[in-house]
Amino acid sequence: MNVIRRLLEQNQALSGWRINETIRSSYELFFVHRKLETVRATDTVSTNVTVYVDHDGKKGDSSFDVSAAMTEADMRQKIETAVRRAKLVFNEPYELPEGGAETSELPSNMKDRDPKELGRQIADAVFAADTVPGGSINACEIFLYRDTVRVNNSRGINKTQQKHWVMIEAIPTFTEKAESVELYEDHRFTDFDPAKVTAEIARRMAEARDRFTAKKPAVPMEISVLLRPQEIRELLELLSDDLNYGTVYAHANLHKIGDDLQENGDGDKLTVTMKAQVPGSEASAFFDADGAAFTDTCVIRDGVAAANYGSSRFGQYLGVEKPTGDLPCIRAEAGTLTDADMKKAPYMDCASMSGLQLDLYNDYIGGEIRLAYYFDGEKTVPVTGVSMSGKLSAVLASLRLSQGVVTEGAYEGPRHLMLKGMTVL
Amino acid sequence: MPFSAYLDGKRAECRALVAALGKRFPYVSVLGTDVRATAIRADKKSSMVQDGRGECGFVLKMHDGRSFFEYSLDDLSGDMNALAEKIETAVEIDPSLCARMIEAPLPQDEPLKQDFLRETDFADFDEETMLTTCKALSQELLEKDERVLNAFAVIQPFTVSKLFITRNRELSQHYGWANGVLMVVYGGEKMAQARHVEGSDKLKEIIEGMKAHTDGVIQLAEHLTHAEAIEPGVYDVITDSSITGLIAHEAFGHGVEMDQFVKDRAMAKHCMGQYVASPITNMHDGAAAAHSVASYFFDDDGVLAHDTQIIKDGILVAGLSDLASASQLSTEPTGNGRRDSYKRKAYSRMTNTFFEPGKDKLEDMIASVQHGYMLFETNNGMEDPKNWQIQCTAEYGIEIVDGKLTDNYVSPVVMSGSVPELLKSISMISDQFKVIGAGMCGKGYKEWVRVSDGGPNLKARVKLG
Numbered sequence: 001m002n003v004i005r006r007l008l009e010q011n012q013a014l015s016g017w018r019i020n021e022t023i024r025s026s027y028e029l030f031f032v033h034r035k036l037e038t039v040r041a042t043d044t045v046s047t048n049v050t051v052y053v054d055h056d057g058k059k060g061d062s063s064f065d066v067s068a069a070m071t072e073a074d075m076r077q078k079i080e081t082a083v084r085r086a087k088l089v090f091n092e093p094y095e096l097p098e099g100g101a102e103t104s105e106l107p108s109n110m111k112d113r114d115p116k117e118l119g120r121q122i123a124d125a126v127f128a129a130d131t132v133p134g135g136s137i138n139a140c141e142i143f144l145y146r147d148t149v150r151v152n153n154s155r156g157i158n159k160t161q162q163k164h165w166v167m168i169e170a171i172p173t174f175t176e177k178a179e180s181v182e183l184y185e186d187h188r189f190t191d192f193d194p195a196k197v198t199a200e201i202a203r204r205m206a207e208a209r210d211r212f213t214a215k216k217p218a219v220p221m222e223i224s225v226l227l228r229p230q231e232i233r234e235l236l237e238l239l240s241d242d243l244n245y246g247t248v249y250a251h252a253n254l255h256k257i258g259d260d261l262q263e264n265g266d267g268d269k270l271t272v273t274m275k276a277q278v279p280g281s282e283a284s285a286f287f288d289a290d291g292a293a294f295t296d297t298c299v300i301r302d303g304v305a306a307a308n309y310g311s312s313r314f315g316q317y318l319g320v321e322k323p324t325g326d327l328p329c330i331r332a333e334a335g336t337l338t339d340a341d342m343k344k345a346p347y348m349d350c351a352s353m354s355g356l357q358l359d360l361y362n363d364y365i366g367g368e369i370r371l372a373y374y375f376d377g378e379k380t381v382p383v384t385g386v387s388m389s390g391k392l393s394a395v396l397a398s399l400r401l402s403q404g405v406v407t408e409g410a411y412e413g414p415r416h417l418m419l420k421g422m423t424v425l
Numbered sequence: 426m427p428f429s430a431y432l433d434g435k436r437a438e439c440r441a442l443v444a445a446l447g448k449r450f451p452y453v454s455v456l457g458t459d460v461r462a463t464a465i466r467a468d469k470k471s472s473m474v475q476d477g478r479g480e481c482g483f484v485l486k487m488h489d490g491r492s493f494f495e496y497s498l499d500d501l502s503g504d505m506n507a508l509a510e511k512i513e514t515a516v517e518i519d520p521s522l523c524a525r526m527i528e529a530p531l532p533q534d535e536p537l538k539q540d541f542l543r544e545t546d547f548a549d550f551d552e553e554t555m556l557t558t559c560k561a562l563s564q565e566l567l568e569k570d571e572r573v574l575n576a577f578a579v580i581q582p583f584t585v586s587k588l589f590i591t592r593n594r595e596l597s598q599h600y601g602w603a604n605g606v607l608m609v610v611y612g613g614e615k616m617a618q619a620r621h622v623e624g625s626d627k628l629k630e631i632i633e634g635m636k637a638h639t640d641g642v643i644q645l646a647e648h649l650t651h652a653e654a655i656e657p658g659v660y661d662v663i664t665d666s667s668i669t670g671l672i673a674h675e676a677f678g679h680g681v682e683m684d685q686f687v688k689d690r691a692m693a694k695h696c697m698g699q700y701v702a703s704p705i706t707n708m709h710d711g712a713a714a715a716h717s718v719a720s721y722f723f724d725d726d727g728v729l730a731h732d733t734q735i736i737k738d739g740i741l742v743a744g745l746s747d748l749a750s751a752s753q754l755s756t757e758p759t760g761n762g763r764r765d766s767y768k769r770k771a772y773s774r775m776t777n778t779f780f781e782p783g784k785d786k787l788e789d790m791i792a793s794v795q796h797g798y799m800l801f802e803t804n805n806g807m808e809d810p811k812n813w814q815i816q817c818t819a820e821y822g823i824e825i826v827d828g829k830l831t832d833n834y835v836s837p838v839v840m841s842g843s844v845p846e847l848l849k850s851i852s853m854i855s856d857q858f859k860v861i862g863a864g865m866c867g868k869g870y871k872e873w874v875r876v877s878d879g880g881p882n883l884k885a886r887v888k889l890g
Contacts, residue, residue: 029518030770032688035527038749041515042497044482044768050475062474067481068499069431069459085474088556092470120519139688169869171690173811182690182811186870190526211812220657250468251574252610252618354807354816359837361616364654365888368841370809370817385814387841389657425657425890 004049004066005152006246007193011233013083014095015059016052016154019301020289021045023148027115029123031140034130036123051079052096052154053086059093060086079173094316097292098155106277108164108190115144116190125194126170127203132209137201137392138182139171145282159291165190165282170201172208181211183371188282188409207351210369214382217424225372225388225422226342226349231356233411235365236272236330240360243299245310249317254360255305262303265397267420268335269303274327283328283410288312294325298403335401342375342416347385348424349373358392364420365392395419428542428599429586431481438501439590442485445509447655452488453529454591455501456725458767462583465552467559469567471573474552477581482767485512486726486748492526493749497768529752532726533865536593541722543626545601547582550628555580558632562607562639570643572612572650578635579606582628589727598722602875604863605631605644606686614652619643620802623720624714624862624877645821652821652836657890661797661880663790663825666859670878671803671817671883673778674866676844677701678878679808681735682761682773682868683709683746687753691810694781696741702848704739707781708880712755712760717877718862719776726762726771733759739849747773765872772868780880783854790853790884791825798889799824800838803864815843822889842888855882 002023008017028040029073044249047066052059062085064078105111110118123144147163166189173182175242185204187197239261255261262269276294277284287293290312297309308318315323354368366389374383400418437574439455446453462477483501487494501508501791518526554578566576589596592613596728607625610616621642623634664672677693685691693701702708712721712730723729726748733743746754747762750773763774802820809815817840824833 024768027515028770029522032527032753033890034525036492036518036522036525037527037529037687037753038770039516039518040491040495040497040770041512042768043515044497044499048476049570064476065479065481069481082475085552088474088553089472091472116517116519120522123522130599138690169871171688173689178695180689180811184869249470250610254616348691354809354814354841355508355805357805357816357818357837357839361618362652362654362836363615364837366839368807368814368839370812370814385843387657387839387888387890389839391653391654423657 001047001102001150001152003072004047007075007079011016013053014051015054015325018050018151019094019289020048020152021150024160025146027119027144029119029142032124033136033138034127051086053083053084054093055087056090058090060089060091062086062089092317094313096153096155097290097312099157099291100295101158102286103160104192105162106284110164110166110192119144121194122166122168122192122197125197126201128198129205132174132205134174134176135205136173136175136211137170138173141169145165149287151287153291157291159287161286163190163282166192168197172201172205174208174212176212179212181208183211190280190282193272207371210382211384214371214384216385217374217383219386220425221424222421223424224345224347225419226347227417227419228350229354229406229408229411229415231350232332232413232417233330233409235358236332238298238360240272240330243305243308243361245308245314245323246319246322248308249314252297257305257307259305260303261300261305264305267398268337268401270300271298271302271333272300273298273331274309274324275329275331276327278329278407278410278412280407281410282331285328286325292323292325294327295322297324297327312413319401329410332401334403334405334414335403337400337416337418341404346377347375347418360392363392365390366394386424390419390422395422428540430596432459432586432588435501435587436590438505439588441462441505441589442501442509442834443592445506446485446487446512449513450487450489452534454486454589454727455483456767457483457588460583460585463552464581465555465559466577466579467556467563468577468673469563474556475582475740479583480766483617484767488531491528495770504722527753529749530755532748532752534591534593538595541598543600545626545844546615546628547584547601562635565639566607566609566629566643569639573609573643574612575610577606577608580631585721589723591604591727594727596723596727600721602626602718603628603631603864605635606745607635607638609646611646611650613647615650617646617649619646622861622863641694648834649821649836653835655822655835655838655889659886659888661794661884661886663794663799663884665799665801665882666879667781667803667861668800668817668819669880669883670778670861671806672847673780673880674775674876675737675806675817675858676815676847677708678710678775679748680810680813680844681744682775683744683754684750684773685810686744687750687755691814693741693744693810699741701741701845702736702739703851705854706736706739706848706851707785708736708779709734709781710745710775710778712776715779715860716756716779717777717860718875719877724762725764726758726764728758728760731760745773745775747771763874765874769872772872774868774874775866775876777860778876778878779860780854780857780883782858782881785853785855787855787857787882790855790882791830792828793853793884794825794828796837797825798838799825804837814842815844815847816841839890840887841890847885847887850886851883853884857881
């Protein structure tokens with residue numbers, strides 16, 4: 001970074017610059033069934049430079065990658081090319097964030113651990129869950145990452161954040177005679193707790209067994225559908241993305257501040273906060289790609305669009321005095337739905353979906369359900385082979401949020417979100 | 426358009442590192458990549474000219490006579506013997522895992538030395554010209570209709586240089602591809618977005634295609650402001666080439682990636698030689714099967730490009746493999762070993778995936794539908810190769826009533842259900858054919874590679890919701 005920084009500082013044509021660098025070392029284990037197929041390690045640096053040129057009352061910018069292959073002359077040439085490109089760009093003026101030096105580190109109990117030993121321990125924790133008769137983990141990939149993320153800019157920002165985190169991709173499978181089904185598990189954490197890993201994989205193993213016995217229910221039916229944290233997060237991200245400064249600036253937003261997203265609703269009111277950090281999430285950060293500090297921001301309060309959020313540039317375009325930074329995590333407040341409330345009427349609790357399909361413009365929510373637990377008013381049975389769909393604005397108005405909360409990935413909030421009146425086919 | 430001078434200058438280091446690592450590993454390959462991409466974009470208020478999604482670095486693949494090891498790094502320099510020692514240390518494992526390593530045969534290392542090159546016209550278009558074109562297209566779209574709230578025009582060319590070296594093989598390739606996108610945000614009865622995508626290795630064709638579709642993209646956006654939700658149900662559908670490709674890709678392509686066979690993650694493993702689709706159905710995949718975004722000359726394992734017929738007259742006849750899965754299955758690799766970048770592992774991946782054209786006329790296919798929908802433009806899809814379920818989302822559909830397309834648009838349209846039921850329901854296949862090279866494909870939720878898919882129009886019966 002020192003060479004490119006010096007060259008940027010020497011270039012008189014620039015009105016500003018930014019360097020983003022991610023140094024990553026990884027140790028990776030790829031299992032086929034219980035056998036280790038491939039061992040990988042990586043040692044890489046990704047460097048991206050953005051130059052800014054003020055010209056003709058406007059601001060131009062252009063970004064380029066710096067690779068290890070580049071000589072000083074190559075870098076000088078890349079800067080000149082970027083300056084030329086930036087002069088072709090006539091964007092509205094904005095200021096780069098300013099600030100000082102900062103070095104931060106996400107808390108992690110994996111910081112000083114030997115990756116080889118840690119990798120083996122994580123593998124042991126995963127395969128400790130492989131105790132369901134008829135069950136197996138047909139594939140498992142374990143990625144141990146050490147990331148050092150740096151942002152430097154021409155206005156004095158010199159920030160570094162370190163993250164030690166793990167991603168596990170596991171495929172719990174259940175087989176009986178010639179029939180077999182599987183589910184997908186993506187588990188990420190910054191603190192290694194073997195018991196928690198085993199419990200998470202074991203839960204998915206049990207669900208794989210349930211998928212095996214699951215039947216297609218009598219359809220069509222109109223029923224309340226329960227979403228779990230992954231899908232709740234996707235739904236809330238759709239609503240919050242609509243309030244991002246960049247979306248508003250591009251005229252692509254459907255809602256504006258003050259709009260009631262749950263108009264005439266009788267359900268729990270949504271209160272959603274974009275946050276810098278959620279405990280245990282690798283998405284947590286101390287600053288964004290501009291090096292800007294974060295301000296946690298409640299974007300939806302009691303169902304009403306309350307604030308915009310996003311990056312410094314687009315915040316300035318909207319006249320925001322203190323942009324929030326591009327906040328990476330999301331929190332929703334708990335609701336009033338208890339387990340006893342849930343049992344008052346039939347519902348379908350979606351444990352695994354092919355992917356929640358959301359379309360704000362077309363007012364749509366739906367998707368294929370790989371495994372759900374169907375409560376018919378008396379008993380609960382696993383079901384599969386169905387899809388759901390509904391009108392997004394209608395289900396937002398009447399949604400219910402559980403009292404119980406969880407922290408999962410970059411989301412913290414209700415364990416369940418109930419969508420009333422969904423069509424299941 | 427020359428092959429990467431940087432990679433060309435690293436041939437000696439590659440050979441030296443292969444030799445140094447070869448003292449411990451009977452099989453060693455090194456893949457060097459130098460991918461250069463540019464992104465040019467203009468909309469109502471802003472514009473951009475910058476580097477796109479490129480990469481430059483190396484990845485080593487080793488086999489110790491039993492299992493596989495890989496190491497990714499940014500550059501090869503200094504003492505290759507010292508680097509080899511560093512790599513050996515980095516891929517060591519905890520001793521308790523040694524007994525759990527797989528036993529896979531050594532990959533073949535057939536001698537071959539060849540350099541491949543496919544020309545583009547990228548040098549004929551400078552960045553200023555492309556940005557001016559994007560700005561003009563954005564402005565034209567904004568001026569055509571006051572209900573256009575914003576209009577985006579994007580051109581994204583990229584060139585690929587790759588160098589592959591083993592003890593017996595030395596291959597290089599250089600080629601390019603470009604995509605162009607028009608997109609409008611439209612405010613009418615409700616807000617809508619519509620887009621048009623072009624793909625070619627000729628920027629001249631991309632720009633001409635974008636210019637020719639400005640009216641079409643606005644008309645589509647206007648229609649989509651009236652689009653309604655579809656009544657969930659099972660319908661006869663006619664697919665456009667994009668949705669045909671999405672079905673080929675999600676319904677069957679992922680299911681025949683043979684690294685999934687090794688993991689017992691694909692039902693297709695047990696269906697070789699069986700009818701899995703209507704007898705009029707033929708499906709292919711391969712970098713050499715079509716000229717599109719994934720038309721490389723050799724894959725990231727150094728295996729030459731193939732044209733693999735996956736389904737022949739409705740019968741499943743072949744799958745797609747990378748080097749590691751072919752080794753474990755004792756089959757010939759099919760040239761489908763691909764990486765997200767040099768930083769990531771190679772997996773069995775699709776390339777250009779499509780159904781063969783048939784003999785039916787599209788107008789006859791539409792005329793044969795009493796009530797159903799014609800489906801257009803891929804939004805997204807998700808595979809489930811073990812359980813053969815699919816979810817494919819089309820941007821929009823047009824209702825067909827009594828054999829005629831109506832003005833009734835529905836959006837979005839989510840197609841789901843059982844793969845064999847869908848493929849066996851294919852009753853007509855048009856004589857038209859188009860492969861669309863603008864897609865990105867993930868494996869699960871990661872490992873993104875550029876792919877194309879497509880084919881003719883299909884008539885099938887599916888669940889829409």
